[in-house]
Amino acid sequence: MLHGPNPYRRMLMPDAVAEVEFHRPLAAGEVTSWRSLAAHRLLGTFYEADTVLLPEQGLADLRADFDLFYSEELRRLREASISDLERFAYSFLATEVDITGAWTIDALDAYFQHAATVSEQGESAALTAIAQARRPEVAADTYLVQLALDGLTEASAMSKNLGGAYGPEQSALFKIFIDEFGYGVYESKHTTIFAKMLRSRAMATHVHAYWNFYLAGPLATNNYYYYLSRDHAKFFRYAGAVTYAERVFAPGFVKMIKTYQAVFGDDIDLHYCAEHAHIDEHHGRITREQVLLALAERHGASVVPELIRGIAEAELFGRWFEDDTAAQIRWSDAIDRYRERGAAALSGGGEPRRVELTPVSPFGTRSHDGAMILVLTEGEADLVTSATGEPDRLGRGDAVLVPAGRTYGVRAISPRCGYDLHPTTAE
Amino acid sequence: MDRVVTMDLRQHNTVLVGHDRFFVFRADNQLQLVRDSCPHRGGPLSLARLTPDGRRLSCPWHGTRVGVAALRRTAVPMVRSGDQATVVLSAVAADAPVSVIRRRILANLPPERQCDTTA
Numbered sequence: 170m171l172h173g174p175n176p177y178r179r180m181l182m183p184d185a186v187a188e189v190e191f192h193r194p195l196a197a198g199e200v201t202s203w204r205s206l207a208a209h210r211l212l213g214t215f216y217e218a219d220t221v222l223l224p225e226q227g228l229a230d231l232r233a234d235f236d237l238f239y240s241e242e243l244r245r246l247r248e249a250s251i252s253d254l255e256r257f258a259y260s261f262l263a264t265e266v267d268i269t270g271a272w273t274i275d276a277l278d279a280y281f282q283h284a285a286t287v288s289e290q291g292e293s294a295a296l297t298a299i300a301q302a303r304r305p306e307v308a309a310d311t312y313l314v315q316l317a318l319d320g321l322t323e324a325s326a327m328s329k330n331l332g333g334a335y336g337p338e339q340s341a342l343f344k345i346f347i348d349e350f351g352y353g354v355y356e357s358k359h360t361t362i363f364a365k366m367l368r369s370r371a372m373a374t375h376v377h378a379y380w381n382f383y384l385a386g387p388l389a390t391n392n393y394y395y396y397l398s399r400d401h402a403k404f405f406r407y408a409g410a411v412t413y414a415e416r417v418f419a420p421g422f423v424k425m426i427k428t429y430q431a432v433f434g435d436d437i438d439l440h441y442c443a444e445h446a447h448i449d450e451h452h453g454r455i456t457r458e459q460v461l462l463a464l465a466e467r468h469g470a471s472v473v474p475e476l477i478r479g480i481a482e483a484e485l486f487g488r489w490f491e492d493d494t495a496a497q498i499r500w501s502d503a504i505d506r507y508r509e510r511g512a513a514a515l516s517g518g519g520e521p522r523r524v525e526l527t528p529v530s531p532f533g534t535r536s537h538d539g540a541m542i543l544v545l546t547e548g549e550a551d552l553v554t555s556a557t558g559e560p561d562r563l564g565r566g567d568a569v570l571v572p573a574g575r576t577y578g579v580r581a582i583s584p585r586c587g588y589d590l591h592p593t594t595a596e
Numbered sequence: 597m598d599r600v601v602t603m604d605l606r607q608h609n610t611v612l613v614g615h616d617r618f619f620v621f622r623a624d625n626q627l628q629l630v631r632d633s634c635p636h637r638g639g640p641l642s643l644a645r646l647t648p649d650g651r652r653l654s655c656p657w658h659g660t661r662v663g664v665a666a667l668r669r670t671a672v673p674m675v676r677s678g679d680q681a682t683v684v685l686s687a688v689a690a691d692a693p694v695s696v697i698r699r700r701i702l703a704n705l706p707p708e709r710q711c712d713t714t715a
Contacts, residue, residue: 279598
């Protein structure tokens with residue numbers, strides 16, 4: 170179910186990607202949809218092909234995959250399609266967020282402080298879901314998986330904004346970057362201490378081991394920072410977004426430590442969380458004073474709406490990250506109930522779609538834009554809804570309700586296995 | 597001091613700050629929070645109608661024409677994120693009462709169709 174230590178190959182579920190109409194851009198309400206998950210898997214891979222990924226064990230047998238991943242052929246394909254894919258994934262932001270009025274630097278700061286306070290005082294939907302879960306360990310792992318998306322390649326998007334010449338603000342951003350990279354000491358690098366946390370949970374630590382379990386909301390959030398960083402016309406939006414993120418990380422990690430200590434006691438290495446709870450106090454101050462407000466002072470009123478837009482959009486994506494993760498945790502944690510609801514709602518469903526698998530079929534996960542009832546019609550299979558929880562065994566005739574946007578995979582147990590997907594209005 | 601106010605745009609369209617009133621004005625498919633006061637004698641611009649060309653509001657008190665572009669330039673800083681609006685009000689006394697309400701906004705109706713005789 171996990172991806173091996175090969176960062177160049179990722180399961181995209183090509184048959185399911187073919188369902189997506191890419192000519193119709195995503196709407197704000199579709200961030201957690203299958204359309205979104207499919208697009209953001211592609212987009213994230215495109216972005217990461219512009220970073221250096223080398224497997225910890227060395228290239229050895231992966232040299233051919235390395236050559237293909239960074240090949241001119243795929244580079245040209247990326248370059249030809251990435252702008253259209255970004256338009257598909259993010260064009261809704263232009264109408265979802267509006268910045269109007271006569272902004273001043275004081276107003277910018279007042280808005281920023283308000284947004285940060287709301288986040289600090291609000292609850293984390295995902296941490297609440299963990300605390301309320303019947304299997305809190307599995308729920309907590311699901312959240313770690315979403316953090317691993319960025320945690321194992323941390324600050325890669327930020328690195329895109331370090332080049333050029335833009336004065337003291339560049340140096341301020343670089344200070345944060347140095348912290349992320351442990352001052353050149355590999356053992357202190359944030360990715361290294363994130364891996365320590367995963368290891369303490371007996372989880373895999375290679376990049377994108379949990380590719381199949383990344384959710385659309387977290388992927389869209391992670392890609393958003395690449396989206397802003399790839400195109401320097403969006404630099405001021407990036408500055409607003411990164412300032413918001415750095416400010417809310419510290420209180421966010423304080424809450425996470427509390428929740429994870431309640432779940433695992435001392436059986437987890439929370440050094441990564443403690444490091445962020447501490448250093449992001451400084452990063453929050455540095456980005457506000459030396460990046461956000463300094464850029465506004467230096468470049469004047471015309472950049473303020475873009476700084477504000479970055480703050481507002483980062484706040485939105487932060488919420489989608491949390492809500493999507495919380496929804497997955499709740500569904501996976503209560504799968505018995507969704508089995509009952511699937512069986513109860515089966516009659517009167519729409520025309521089913523048939524899927525057949527064997528035990529050697531490649532494992533992949535997907536979601537659906539609308540709710541589905543999955544009915545096993547042949548053989549025996551495991552329904553996989555989390556990276557570390559026990560899969561749910563389905564026998565012939567078993568049904569489960571898959572709400573819109575919930576990510577799952579099916580693994581054949583018997584030599585032949587088939588299931589039907591019935592569209593349903595039962596959520 | 598700056599005061600930050602949030603409102604759900606599905607429920608509210610007006611902000612009351614002490615004795616001042618601001619309303620949500622739709623211009624070119626963008627929502628702006630503008631002062632509900634005509635620069636002439638303080639008439640309620642929320643009850644004004646757009647001129648047939650859609651470029652000005654005609655104050656209900658004395659018919660003063662107020663340019664939409666000028667209103668946009670002086671609009672209160674506002675962030676709309678979905679249906680949620682966050683407004684930053686400057687130079688507001690700490691103890692000034694602030695509230696959000698819903699009122700009828702004639703200024704958001706389509707431009708008046710009658711013949712323009714005063715332009």
